[in-house]
Amino acid sequence: xxxxxxxxxxxxQPGGSLRLSCAASGFxxxxxxxxxxRQAPGKGLEWVSAISGSxxxxxYADSVKGRFTISRDNAKNTLYLQMNSLRVEDTAVYYCxxxxxxxxxxxxxxxxxxxxxxxxxxxS
Amino acid sequence: EIVMTQSPAxxxxxxxxxxxxxxxxxxxxxxxxxxxxxxxxxxxxxxxYGASTRATxxxxxxxxxxxxxxxxxxxxxxxxxxxxxxxxxxxxxxPPWTFGQGTKVEIK
Numbered sequence: 574x575x576x577x578x579x580x581x582x583x584x585x586q587p588g589g590s591l592r593l594s595c596a597a598s599g600f601x602x603x604x605x606x607x608x609x610x611r612q613a614p615g616k617g618l619e620w621v622s623a624i625s626g627s628x629x630x631x632x633y634a635d636s637v638k639g640r641f642t643i644s645r646d647n648a649k650n651t652l653y654l655q656m657n658s659l660r661v662e663d664t665a666v667y668y669c670x671x672x673x674x675x676x677x678x679x680x681x682x683x684x685x686x687x688x689x690x691x692x693x694x695x696x697s
Numbered sequence: 698e699i700v701m702t703q704s705p706a707x708x709x710x711x712x713x714x715x716x717x718x719x720x721x722x723x724x725x726x727x728x729x730x731x732x733x734x735x736x737x738x739x740x741x742x743x744x745x746y747g748a749s750t751r752a753t754x755x756x757x758x759x760x761x762x763x764x765x766x767x768x769x770x771x772x773x774x775x776x777x778x779x780x781x782x783x784x785x786x787x788x789x790x791x792p793p794w795t796f797g798q799g800t801k802v803e804i805k
Binding site for chain 2: 608610617618619620623632633634635668677680681682683684685686687688689690
């Protein structure tokens with residue numbers, strides 16, 4: 574059974590940093606691309622960042638480019654999101670999600686499994 | 698960036714009735730569209746990919762259709778557990794991967 578368990582969320586002041594983790598189990602982690610998707614309070618889903626199975630390819634939404642860094646440790650079956658220079662508008666539940674492929678080709682694919690999310694609140 | 702627009706924002710339906718949700722893309726995404734269901738306090742769940750292929754374990758009452766810029770998600774006979782918010786997402790032109798704003802299906 575695929576399981577994704579996020580952690581690391583919390584309350585942080587504007588300009589601060591947080592590192593989110595997503596522990597994966599139930600599948601061969603290094604064979605699948607992963608991504609982070611967030612949901613602001615009462616709002617819809619927003620893709621944040623994605624990483625290929627090897628970690629060699631990464632993508633970022635313009636809203637977080639230069640501030641967030643996605644990475645993975647395939648030996649630990651764990652996905653990370655380092656978030657720096659946090660803004661009030663980054664407040665959201667952050668979900669990690671698994672893609673059905675190791676690397677994207679012409680198609681970007683979708684996410685077939687999602688974690689339960691971790692809350693990030695940026696406020697003074 | 699492809700903009701996804703869902704309609705209606707809220708759909709009021711009685712249990713046992715059919716619900717039809719719409720999703721429009723600002724330019725063609727071929728059949729590279731997915732639908733997700735999200736219940737309050739829960740993570741999204743993949744329902745449909747490739748515009749019309751049901752994901753593993755998804756009941757047959759859920760069906761997807763369309764291609765290009767116009768898509769539909771149909772729930773043939775609404776069950777109590779189907780009342781939720783539904784999102785479409787395109788994966789044809791990326792990044793970014795873009796979602797619609799969601800349609801809430803509520804009990805009439």
